[in-house]
Amino acid sequence: MSGDYFDRLDAELTALIGGAAHLHGRRARARRLALAARRSAVVIVLGLALAMTFISEFPASASGSAPGRTVINELRI
Amino acid sequence: MRQPWDRSRWSDEQLLAAIVACDERACSAFYRRHLTHVLAWLLQRTGDAESSADLTAEVFAAAMLAAGRYEPLHPSAGPWLIGIARNVLGHSVRRGRVDARARRLLGAGSLAIDDHDIERVHEIIDARNSEVANHVERLPVDERDAVLARVVDEREYREIARALGCSELVVRKRVSRGLARLRTELAIR
Numbered sequence: 001m002s003g004d005y006f007d008r009l010d011a012e013l014t015a016l017i018g019g020a021a022h023l024h025g026r027r028a029r030a031r032r033l034a035l036a037a038r039r040s041a042v043v044i045v046l047g048l049a050l051a052m053t054f055i056s057e058f059p060a061s062a063s064g065s066a067p068g069r070t071v072i073n074e075l076r077i
Numbered sequence: 078m079r080q081p082w083d084r085s086r087w088s089d090e091q092l093l094a095a096i097v098a099c100d101e102r103a104c105s106a107f108y109r110r111h112l113t114h115v116l117a118w119l120l121q122r123t124g125d126a127e128s129s130a131d132l133t134a135e136v137f138a139a140a141m142l143a144a145g146r147y148e149p150l151h152p153s154a155g156p157w158l159i160g161i162a163r164n165v166l167g168h169s170v171r172r173g174r175v176d177a178r179a180r181r182l183l184g185a186g187s188l189a190i191d192d193h194d195i196e197r198v199h200e201i202i203d204a205r206n207s208e209v210a211n212h213v214e215r216l217p218v219d220e221r222d223a224v225l226a227r228v229v230d231e232r233e234y235r236e237i238a239r240a241l242g243c244s245e246l247v248v249r250k251r252v253s254r255g256l257a258r259l260r261t262e263l264a265i266r
Contacts, residue, residue: 005194006201009134010108012185013141017096017104021183022141031099 085110089154096144108137111158113205114263116198118162126198127190131175134188136162138179153261212262220255227252 016022020031084092084106092110095103115136119129139161147157168176177187213221219241226237227248234252238245 004197005130005188005190006112006133006197008188009137010105012188013108013137014101014105016183016185017141018099018101020099021185022096022144023099035099 088149088152090147090149093144093147093154096141104141107140107154111155112137113201114155115158115162117202117205118159119166120198120202122166126195128175130190130194130198132162132165132169134185135165135169135176135179138183138185139165142179142182155260155263209259209263212259216255216258220251220258223248223251224255224259228256 020035023031084095084100084102087095087103087106089107089110092103092107096107112133116129116133119132119136120126123129123132136158140158143161147154151157165176165179168178180187213224216224222241223237226232226240227234232240234245234248238248241248
C-alpha cells in the first residue's frame, strides 16, 4: 500500500464495515451481538485449550501427589 | 465455484451481500474493483481532482449504507455505483459543497487530501485512460472505427457513414454496440 488518500479510505471503510457501522436498528444490534458472541466463544475455546495443555503437561502436580512419597511408603513395607 | 479466500473473484452481488454481513475483505475488494471507474466519472464531471477524491469517499460510503438494497439488474454493480455518484454529485452541487451525509451516518472521519494525493488522482486516471485505449484497440474493427470517429474525432454520423460506405443507422448501431462493450469490459474487471 502506498499510504495515499485512497489507501486510507480503503482502511477506514473496511474498519467501519467490520464494526457493522453500515447497519441500522435491529439488524445492527443483532450483528453486533453475533460478533461479540463469536469473539467470546473463541476466547473460551482458547482458554480451555490452554488449560487442557497445562493439565496434560503436569498430571502429578494437578492430582496433588508428589513423586517421592511412593518410594518412602514402599520402604516402610 | 466460489473460492472463499479470494474475494477478487467474487461477483459484485456476492461482495455486496458479504458487505452486509460485515465482511471486511469483501468491502476492500469491492472498493478496489470500482474505485477507478467512480473516480474517473467524477473527475470528468467536476474537472477538479480534490473534489473528485472527496466525492469518491462519499459515493463509497453511500454504497456501503445501501448494500442491503442492491438489486443485481446488471452483471456489474458499476451502473448502480454511477447512479449513486450522480445523486451525490447532484446533492453537492445544490448545496455548494461536497456532500458528507453518508460518511456522517457511517461515523467516518474526514480524510485530509494533500498534493501527493492529488497527484495520485491523476496517476490513477492516466492508468485508466491507457486501459481504455487498450480496450478500444480490442473492439471488433467496425465498432472500433465507428467509436473512434464519433467519440475521439467528434465527427457527425452522416460524415462517418459516407466515409465508411454505409448508412447512418449502421454507424449509430456500431457506436452504440462498441460503447456498450467498453462499458461492460471496464465495469467488470
